[in-house]
Amino acid sequence: SQLAEENSWALSVHEGESVTVNCSYKTSITALQWYRQKSGKGPAQLILIRSNEREKRNGRLRATLDTSSQSSSLSITATRCEDTAVYFCATNNNAGAKLTFGGGTRLTVRP
Amino acid sequence: EAAVTQSPRSKVAVTGGKVTLSCHQTNNHDYMYWYRQDTGHGLRLIHYSYVADSTEKGDIPDGYKASRPSQENFSLILELASLSQTAVYFCASSDWGGPSQNTLYFGAGTRLSVL
Numbered sequence: 001s002q003l004a005e006e007n008s009w010a011l012s013v014h015e016g017e018s019v020t021v022n023c024s025y026k027t028s029i030t031a032l033q034w035y036r037q038k039s040g041k042g043p044a045q046l047i048l049i050r051s052n053e054r055e056k057r058n059g060r061l062r063a064t065l066d067t068s069s070q071s072s073s074l075s076i077t078a079t080r081c082e083d084t085a086v087y088f089c090a091t092n093n094n095a096g097a098k099l100t101f102g103g104g105t106r107l108t109v110r111p
Numbered sequence: 112e113a114a115v116t117q118s119p120r121s122k123v124a125v126t127g128g129k130v131t132l133s134c135h136q137t138n139n140h141d142y143m144y145w146y147r148q149d150t151g152h153g154l155r156l157i158h159y160s161y162v163a164d165s166t167e168k169g170d171i172p173d174g175y176k177a178s179r180p181s182q183e184n185f186s187l188i189l190e191l192a193s194l195s196q197t198a199v200y201f202c203a204s205s206d207w208g209g210p211s212q213n214t215l216y217f218g219a220g221t222r223l224s225v226l
Contacts, residue, residue: 031212042115042201042217043154088153097142097161098169099215103153 004032004091004102012108013079021105023072023089033099034063034074035088043088043101046074079109114138117202117218124225130189132221134202143185144203144215145169145177147196154201160185192225199223 004025013019025032031050035043047063049056049072056063062075072089086104114137124130136143142161146154146169156169158177166177174196176188189196199222203215 033214035215042203042219043215044217045214048212048214097159097167098156099144100156100170101146101154 004089004100006087006089006102006105008105009103010106010108012110014110015079015081017079018075018077019079019107020073020075021087021089021107023074023102025070025072025089025091027091029067029091031092032063032065032072033090034061034072035090035101036085037088037104038085046087076107081109081111083107083109115202115204115216115218117200117221119221120219121222122224124189124192124223126192126194126225128192130192130196130223130225132187132189132200132202132223134185134187134218135183136185136202136204136216137183138204138206138216139182140204140216141182141207142205142213143179144205145175145185145187146201146203147171147198148201148220149198157187157200194225197223197225 033048034046037043049063049065060077065072086106088101088104090099090101116135118133144159145157148154160166160179178186199220201220203217205215206213
């Protein structure tokens, strides 16, 4: 079974709306990362949030981390068509070297 | 901008043949990784390395070997390619300290089709 999983397989919003992608994980972690993968490209990191942090922002993106419920969320405000992509959460366990990805949430932003 | 270059970008191989996928990074990073991605799915870790001349097994190492002859280069080897190894393969690198502290920088991927 996966160590990290996004809670939705696919989401669709209209441009300008806000959207939240949720993730749950199963082990103790030192950090959780959010990546975005556009069609035909490799994943690119959006945010790294450490286990002692509760919130991290990057422009229109906001990530939260709740270690008590072993969950994280990534919110995108004022969505744009170019936000259309697959969003992954990824965690490392306390061993550190291995980053395990969830199955991804496909976000479609419609004009 | 960190740079990870994979070659070839796509390859068609025959069942039972040997396939070598190459990865080169110019980031001076210690950690390198090989992931596979099946259509519509997430990434699964095959092998990784945190120092030259040493490799570690990831979550799905069976059927794959890895080689790290230098800090910059990391290869994935399929000695006897099988149909089930058809996938997109991604190489990534990260700085000392690994993913608990650092970003993974990914290459553009290699699309492998085994026929």
